[in-house]
Amino acid sequence: MQKASAQSSASATSKKTFFNLGLFQFLSFVRRGVFYTFMINYIFGLMPAVIYTALLGTLDMLASALGQNLLWGRIADRYNLRAKLVIAGESIAAIAYLIVFQIHKFLIDSQANFSAGLSLILGLALLEFFWSMSDVGWAALLTDVTTAKNRAGIVGTLNFIASFGRMIGINFAGFLYNDGEGFRQGTIFYIVIAMLCTSAAIMWVTSRTVKTPNREAKEPTREEQTAKPSGKSSAQAYKWFLISLIMLVIGATCVNQVFLLFLRLPNGLNAKDPEVSLILTAWTLSGMLTSLTCGWLTSRFGKIKLLFTGFVIAIVTPLLYGLAGDVLIIAAIYGLNGVSFWIMQTIGFAFAADMIPEDRKGRLFSRYNAVIALGWGPAGFLVGAPLADIQTQRLGLNAHAAYINTFYASAIILLLGAILFTLKVARTESKKQLNP
Numbered sequence: 001m002q003k004a005s006a007q008s009s010a011s012a013t014s015k016k017t018f019f020n021l022g023l024f025q026f027l028s029f030v031r032r033g034v035f036y037t038f039m040i041n042y043i044f045g046l047m048p049a050v051i052y053t054a055l056l057g058t059l060d061m062l063a064s065a066l067g068q069n070l071l072w073g074r075i076a077d078r079y080n081l082r083a084k085l086v087i088a089g090e091s092i093a094a095i096a097y098l099i100v101f102q103i104h105k106f107l108i109d110s111q112a113n114f115s116a117g118l119s120l121i122l123g124l125a126l127l128e129f130f131w132s133m134s135d136v137g138w139a140a141l142l143t144d145v146t147t148a149k150n151r152a153g154i155v156g157t158l159n160f161i162a163s164f165g166r167m168i169g170i171n172f173a174g175f176l177y178n179d180g181e182g183f184r185q186g187t188i189f190y191i192v193i194a195m196l197c198t199s200a201a202i203m204w205v206t207s208r209t210v211k212t213p214n215r216e217a218k219e220p221t222r223e224e225q226t227a228k229p230s231g232k233s234s235a236q237a238y239k240w241f242l243i244s245l246i247m248l249v250i251g252a253t254c255v256n257q258v259f260l261l262f263l264r265l266p267n268g269l270n271a272k273d274p275e276v277s278l279i280l281t282a283w284t285l286s287g288m289l290t291s292l293t294c295g296w297l298t299s300r301f302g303k304i305k306l307l308f309t310g311f312v313i314a315i316v317t318p319l320l321y322g323l324a325g326d327v328l329i330i331a332a333i334y335g336l337n338g339v340s341f342w343i344m345q346t347i348g349f350a351f352a353a354d355m356i357p358e359d360r361k362g363r364l365f366s367r368y369n370a371v372i373a374l375g376w377g378p379a380g381f382l383v384g385a386p387l388a389d390i391q392t393q394r395l396g397l398n399a400h401a402a403y404i405n406t407f408y409a410s411a412i413i414l415l416l417g418a419i420l421f422t423l424k425v426a427r428t429e430s431k432k433q434l435n436p
Contacts, residue, residue: 017145018154020206024086024199025158026165031195033169035188038177039120045180046117054257054385057377059125064373067132068366075133076362082141083207087200089134094196096127101189108184132369139365143353145210152303152350153295159346160291163284238355238364240424245348245371247417252314252341253375254384255410262321262403263330275327282331283338290339294346303351304426310343311418318411322404345372384410 040053047053076085100123107116146154176182176191183189263271263279271279297306317337324330349368356364387409391402 014145017206017209020202020209021142021145022158022161024202024206025161027195027199027202029162029165030169030172031192031199033166033171034173034176034195035169035192037170037173039183042177042180042183043117043120046113046120052117052121054377054381056121056124058381059121060128061370061373061376061378063125063129064132064135065366065370067129068136068369069363072133072136073362073364073366076136076140077360081362082137082144083203083210085133085137086141086203087207089131089137090196090200090203093127093131093134094193094200096123096130097189097193097196100124100127101186105184105186135369136362136366139349139369140361141210142349143356143361143365146353148350148354149299150295151353152298152347155349156291156294156342156346159294159342160288163288163291163342167284234355234357237425237428238352240420241352241355242367242371244417244421244425245368246374247413247420248311248314248344249371249374250379250383251410251413251415251417252344254379254382254387254413255318255406256375256384257380258384258388258403258406259321259334261399262407265400265403267398267400269324269327269330271327278327279331279334282335283341285338286335287338287342290342291346294343298347298350303347303354304429306343306347307351307421308418308426310340310347311414311421313337313340314344315411315414315418318407318414321407348372383413 040056043056044053072085075081100120103119103123104116107113107119142155142158143151173182173188176188181187260276263269263276269275294306301309313336317333317340320333321330324333352365352368384406387406388399388402391397391405392399395402397405
């Protein structure tokens with residue numbers, strides 16, 4: 001009787017915990033959709049050069065990577081912190097957003113538009129350094145409340161919620177932006193600050209129901225012992241996983257900006273705004289549905305086979321962009337690309353969590369997060385955009401041919417990453433599963 005009561009209580013606590021995590025994830029991505037959808041347009045209006053807009057994502061990524069790897073990951077492991085790091089990160093971000101807005105507003109009122117744009121770029125990068133403690137805490141917390149068996153399904157569900165939240169945020173951003181007035185007058189900033197405070201409150205409630213595992217007392221399950229190699233073998237496998245993931249992330253995301261330009265080329269699809277929206281929506285919706293099914297697919301086929309499926313689709317889809325002569329066809333192809341991206345995003349996280357030792361979650365997830373963040377802007381800034389520009393400006397190719405060649409380069413980088421993953425990670429992990 002007491003055992004049944006305890007199980008019922010644990011189940012209720014678990015449902016409450018995952019409800020809070022889902023709500024936190026939803027608000028996080030509504031906030032990102034609201035704030036970042038038109039931020040590049042706004043900065044371009046203040047600083048009319050594409051290079052400055054590209055700096056936004058690049059500096060944010062560098063600041064986040066430095067913060068996580070130099071500081072927050074080590075703190076998370078040393079003091080066994082999870083939810084508290086998230087609460088601190090969200091709270092600091094709320095204060096920092098207010099400070100960044102006030103500095104930007106002062107410069108706008110002084111008619112120093114360039115300086116106002118620069119203050120946003122640098123201010124948001126500095127903010128990201130401290131905010132990245134929330135990313136470390138979130139990743140470690142998620143592995144604490146999941147197991148190797150249910151992790152892919154839960155992460156997939158949370159990614160579905162994230163995509164849904166981002167779509168809502170993007171739609172709100174269209175009303176709030178108002179030709180830049182939403183940023184100039186602070187409306188968007190204040191809404192984001194309110195959501196950050198709410199997120200911190202939700203995580204505070206969650207922290208009262210989630211207990212961080214005691215590393216000394218916790219006995220790993222047989223499944224977790226099989227999933228997690230130990231010692232030097234674990235570190236070596238994880239290193240090669242991250243190296244292959246760098247190539248896969250760069251290959252998958254380096255053409256994001258080029259693809260948007262490609263859609264509008266007069267000698268190509270010449271897509272209008274509603275048609276571009278349709279194509280981008282196909283990517284998002286297919287990714288949402290894929291995220292929901294990742295748990296079931298993993299239990300049926302396993303993480304490695306599912307990852308390979310994502311790699312193959314990711315390699316093939318860029319090769320097909322140039323062959324599509326119709327908006328609906330390219331929407332279908334780009335939808336497949338969304339499937340591949342979210343498979344890699346969802347299963348990649350679960351796969352990494354299986355490999356990371358309990359006592360190094362903060363530090364090793366910091367490295368994983370830094371690799372994933374390459375897709376924020378650096379991949380396009382350092383690889384995709386230069387490849388396209390060299391062909392058009394130095395080699396004299398027309399934009400249509402140059403962009404298609406860039407898609408081919410994307411597929412080659414993805415292929416190399418998949419081969420490296422096969423040789424250095426998949427074969428080793430498969431042998432360990434056969435001979436635990």
